[in-house]
Amino acid sequence: MPYESSAAWQYDVPTTGSTHLPPNSGYGKALTNQGYGFEVAVADLIDNSLDAGADEMVVHFLRDAERILTLLIIDNGRGMDDAGLDAAMTVGKLRDYDDDSLGMYGTGLKAASLSHASSLTVVSRTRRTRAAGRRLTAEGIEDGFRCDTVDPRYAQDLVDRYDGVIEWQGTVVRWDQVRTFETVARGQSDQYLSKAISRLETHLGLYFHRFLRKGLKLDIAVWDVGDGDGGQWEELDHISVEPLDPFGYKVPGRAGYPxxxxxxxxxxxxxxxxxxxxxxxxxxxxxxxxxxxxxxxxxxxxxxxxxxxxxxxxxxxxxxxxxxxxxxxxxxxxxxxxxxxxxxxxxxxxxxxxxxxxxxxxxxxxxxxxxxxxxxxxxxxxxxxxRAEITRKPVTPPGKGFDPKVKRVVKEELPEKPGEEPIEFRWAPLPHDRFFDLDREANAVLLNRSFREDFNDGRRGGSNDAPVTKTLLYLLLEDCFGLGRWEKTRQDRVDYWNTILLASVRVQRERRERGVS
Structure with a gap:
C-alpha cells in the first residue's frame, strides 16, 4: 500500500519491501564478550548434557608439570551424528525445544565456550554412528564462520579415553587456549586449580542441586598428562559434586514453615x-x-x-x-x-x-x-x-586429597582462618620409621606411601582415599601449620604420634594378612 500522509503514523510504520542481511564475520567476536563467568559457562554446557539425557558427567582439567592445558566436559547423553554436530556448531542456529528443556536460545554452547577459549571442539557418538567431531575457532569465525572437521581417528581415540563414561553414546566438549589458564604463572597451577575447583563445585552443587538429589552423577577431575606421548595419564584429584540445597535446613527457623x-x-x-x-x-x-x-x-x-x-x-x-x-x-x-x-x-x-x-x-x-x-x-x-553462641577457634581448612563431603562438614563446623592456604594430604615415599611427615612450607601432610594399600583394602585408592585416617590426622595436626617458630614440644608430639601410629598400622597389616577383620 502506498504511503499516504494521512496514515496513522502513531500506530504503525509502513514498509515497501525487505532485504536479507547476513551477519558479518565480525559478529563472531561478540561471542567472546558475553560476560560469562567461568562457572556459569560450564553450567551452560551441563544444561546441554542434561537435555541430551545424560545422567553421568565429568568436568575434566588436563595439566602437565608446568601449566593447565585444557578443559573437557564428558557426558553419556544421546550423542550427535554429523548432521547434529553441524547444527550444534552453527552460530545462531535455533532448534525446537521441548517444554522441559534447559536450553532456550541456541547460543549457549558457542557463546559460553568462546567466552573463555579460542578453540571449541565437540566430539560425539551415537548408538548407531561412529565418533565424529567439529572444531570452531576464533580464526575460523573470522574466516566466514568456518567450522573444521575433526579427524575421525582422533575422535574415536578421545571417546575411547573416556569409555568409563561413554559406553555406547555420549559427547566430549573440549576447550583449548583457555584465556584464564594462560595467565596462570608457572608454579601457581595447584593454587589456581584449588580455588577454581572449589568455586565450580559450589556453583554446580547449588544450581543443579535438584538434579543431584535425583541421582545425577557429576564429577570434577584433574589429570596429569605427563610428557604428552600418549601414555598413561595420572589422576591427581577427583571429587563428586554434592547437592547444595538452599532450602536444606534440618529445622526451620520459625514454627509453621515452609x-x-x-x-x-x-x-x-x-x-x-x-x-x-x-x-x-x-x-x-x-x-x-x-x-x-x-x-x-x-x-x-x-x-x-x-x-x-x-x-x-x-x-x-x-x-x-x-x-x-x-x-x-x-x-x-x-x-x-x-x-x-x-x-x-x-x-x-x-x-x-x-x-x-x-x-x-x-x-x-x-x-x-x-x-x-x-x-x-x-x-x-x-x-x-x-542467643549466646560459643565461639570456635578458626582453623586452616583442609584441601586437596581430603574427601569433599568431609571437607564440607569441617567448613560447616569450624570457622576458617583468613588468607591461609588449605592443608593438602598426599602419599609420598617416606622412611620406614615414619607414618607421616609435615611439609610446612607447602602446607602439606605427607603420608607414607608404603602403607597406602593397608587403608584401601589392598587397593591403591583414589586421590581422596583413606578419609578416616586423613580426617583424624587433620584434627591432630591442623595447629602445626601457619606458625612462626617451630617449638621442640611440637616436634616431640609429632614424633610420638608417628611411633604410636606406626604400631597401629603394623597391627592392621598383620590382621589383614591373617584375614582377621
Whole structure:
C-alpha cells in the first residue's frame, strides 16, 4: 500500500519491501564478550548434557608439570551424528525445544565456550554412528564462520579415553587456549586449580542441586598428562559434586514453615511461592557456603528444576540484614509469558511490576499474607541474635586429597582462618620409621606411601582415599601449620604420634594378612 500522509503514523510504520542481511564475520567476536563467568559457562554446557539425557558427567582439567592445558566436559547423553554436530556448531542456529528443556536460545554452547577459549571442539557418538567431531575457532569465525572437521581417528581415540563414561553414546566438549589458564604463572597451577575447583563445585552443587538429589552423577577431575606421548595419564584429584540445597535446613527457623503462598499475577495466572525461614546462625552448607548471606536472601527461581536465580528481591524490596533468613522458592511457568524473562546466561530473572504487585497480595490457604511472612523472618533473625553462641577457634581448612563431603562438614563446623592456604594430604615415599611427615612450607601432610594399600583394602585408592585416617590426622595436626617458630614440644608430639601410629598400622597389616577383620 502506498504511503499516504494521512496514515496513522502513531500506530504503525509502513514498509515497501525487505532485504536479507547476513551477519558479518565480525559478529563472531561478540561471542567472546558475553560476560560469562567461568562457572556459569560450564553450567551452560551441563544444561546441554542434561537435555541430551545424560545422567553421568565429568568436568575434566588436563595439566602437565608446568601449566593447565585444557578443559573437557564428558557426558553419556544421546550423542550427535554429523548432521547434529553441524547444527550444534552453527552460530545462531535455533532448534525446537521441548517444554522441559534447559536450553532456550541456541547460543549457549558457542557463546559460553568462546567466552573463555579460542578453540571449541565437540566430539560425539551415537548408538548407531561412529565418533565424529567439529572444531570452531576464533580464526575460523573470522574466516566466514568456518567450522573444521575433526579427524575421525582422533575422535574415536578421545571417546575411547573416556569409555568409563561413554559406553555406547555420549559427547566430549573440549576447550583449548583457555584465556584464564594462560595467565596462570608457572608454579601457581595447584593454587589456581584449588580455588577454581572449589568455586565450580559450589556453583554446580547449588544450581543443579535438584538434579543431584535425583541421582545425577557429576564429577570434577584433574589429570596429569605427563610428557604428552600418549601414555598413561595420572589422576591427581577427583571429587563428586554434592547437592547444595538452599532450602536444606534440618529445622526451620520459625514454627509453621515452609508455607506456600499463592500470588495472582496478571499475565501469568497463579504463581506459587514457597516461603522458607532458616534457623539463625545455621552452619549448614546450604545456608553459609553458597555466597554472602545478604545476597542470598529473596527469590530462588527454577526453570525445569534448574536454579536460574539464587537470591534477590526483584524490586519487591531492598536486601536487609534482618531478612537474611528469608528465602522463597518459585518454579517458573513452563509456558513462556511476558512476566518472567530469563537472561541468556541463565543466572538472573527479570520480572514485570505485575509480579511484585501479585506477591504483595499473596496469601496461603490459612489466610496468612506474604508480608506477614517477611515479618516472621525478621522476628526469627532478632530472636536468634539474642542467643549466646560459643565461639570456635578458626582453623586452616583442609584441601586437596581430603574427601569433599568431609571437607564440607569441617567448613560447616569450624570457622576458617583468613588468607591461609588449605592443608593438602598426599602419599609420598617416606622412611620406614615414619607414618607421616609435615611439609610446612607447602602446607602439606605427607603420608607414607608404603602403607597406602593397608587403608584401601589392598587397593591403591583414589586421590581422596583413606578419609578416616586423613580426617583424624587433620584434627591432630591442623595447629602445626601457619606458625612462626617451630617449638621442640611440637616436634616431640609429632614424633610420638608417628611411633604410636606406626604400631597401629603394623597391627592392621598383620590382621589383614591373617584375614582377621
Amino acid at each position: 508455607r506456600s503462598f499463592t500470588a495472582t499475577v496478571e499475565g501469568a495466572g497463579e504463581v506459587t511461592l514457597t516461603a522458607h525461614i532458616w534457623a539463625a546462625k545455621s552452619k549448614q552448607a546450604g545456608f553459609r557456603q553458597i555466597g554472602a548471606l545478604a545476597e542470598r536472601q529473596g527469590f530462588y527461581f527454577y526453570r525445569n528444576d534448574r536454579l536460574v536465580q539464587a537470591g534477590g528481591w526483584n524490586g519487591l524490596r531492598s536486601p536487609e540484614g534482618h531478612l537474611v533468613l528469608a528465602r522463597v522458592e518459585v518454579d517458573l511457568p513452563t509456558t513462556p509469558n511476558g512476566v518472567f524473562s530469563l537472561d541468556v546466561k541463565k543466572e538472573g530473572v527479570t520480572v514485570t511490576p505485575a509480579f511484585t504487585l501479585g506477591v504483595e497480595e499473596a496469601v496461603d490457604a490459612a489466610g496468612h499474607t506474604f508480608l506477614a511472612y517477611l515479618s516472621d523472618a525478621e522476628a526469627a533473625y532478632r530472636d536468634g541474635s539474642k
